Amino acid sequence: MSIDFNAQREKAAAGDDPMIVIDDVSMAFNVANEQLNSLKEYFIKAMRHELFFREFKALKNISVTVQRGDVYGIVGTNGSGKSTLLKIIAGVLEPTSGTCAINGTIAPLIELGAGFDPELTARENVYLNGSLLGYSKQFIDESFDSIVEFAEVGDFIDMPLKNYSSGMTARIAFAIATATVPDILVVDEALSVGDFLFQDKCERRINELVNDHGTTLLFVSHSIEQVERVCEKALWIEKGVMRMNGPVDEVCEAYRNLQ
Ligand SMILES: Nc1ncnc2c1ncn2[C@@H]1O[C@H](COP(=O)(O)OP(=O)(O)OP(=O)(O)O)[C@@H](O)[C@H]1O
Secondary structure, eight states, X not given: OOOXXXXXXXXXXXXXXXXXXXXXXXXXXXXXXXXXXXXXXXXXXXXXXXXXXXXXEEEEEEEEEEOTTOEEXXXXXXXXXXHHHHHHHHTSSOOSEEEEEEOSOEEEEOSTTTTOOTTSBHHHXXXXXXXXXXXXXHXXXXXXHHHHHHHTOGXXXXXXXXXXXXXXXXXHHHHHHTSSOOSEEEEESXXXXXXXXXXXXXXXHHHHHHHHHOOEEEEEOSOHHHHHHHOSEEEEEETTEEEEEEEHHHHHHHHHTXX
């Protein structure tokens, strides 16, 4: 279960345009100075002009170019900005400054439950989420059985998603996102809630997409071993700043030595 990086390089040579160009990207969030527990409290404070925000920079001047067929792991301690970067790449967040250009189709697995309606059944959510990913109804009809088979949730397919466990939701989300061959697959810890059998299955599917179809992968995981196993290159982001970008073993070694 490993990625054939030579095959990857051959595929990369087939197209020269980078898949992702992140140029001097910064992301600032406005964070309230005190915790507000309800909308009512928010409005009262706003009316009294007692609402104060401070700017928090989650990403600072990040520049990275991802080539076709690159298999990138992203590491960094909690709150360092990994998910924020993936959300910018997926187009969910607009950077405060800088640009992020994407070349090709992107399948984002960035937030568990995003693109799902918990009140609908899993079956209905396959159609909802599939259409958000740009799939036609005909494609979903044709792929439906294989999506359910991959997710292994057959008996529960007509149950509302709100009754699904987080692992079952992750199964459905991964199965839908990889029902086609995306040019870019972005996976943010989504697999960590799946059991080890499903994680293995997802890793095999990721390897297949990467090796056989030249999919470019960005993969966030807190398991350094998993990043080393799946990826060839790695980015280390720490407190919003890019600490390192290079071969996966060098970056992971440096990250391991973080005190
Ligand atoms: N919508 C938001 N509003 C305010 N602050 C935010 C928002 N989204 C993220 N942040 C802050 O930005 C920082 C980076 O968050 P992010 O989720 O990108 O980190 P991460 O590296 O993915 O963390 P983890 O490994 O814990 O998942 C954190 O301090 C977080 O609190």
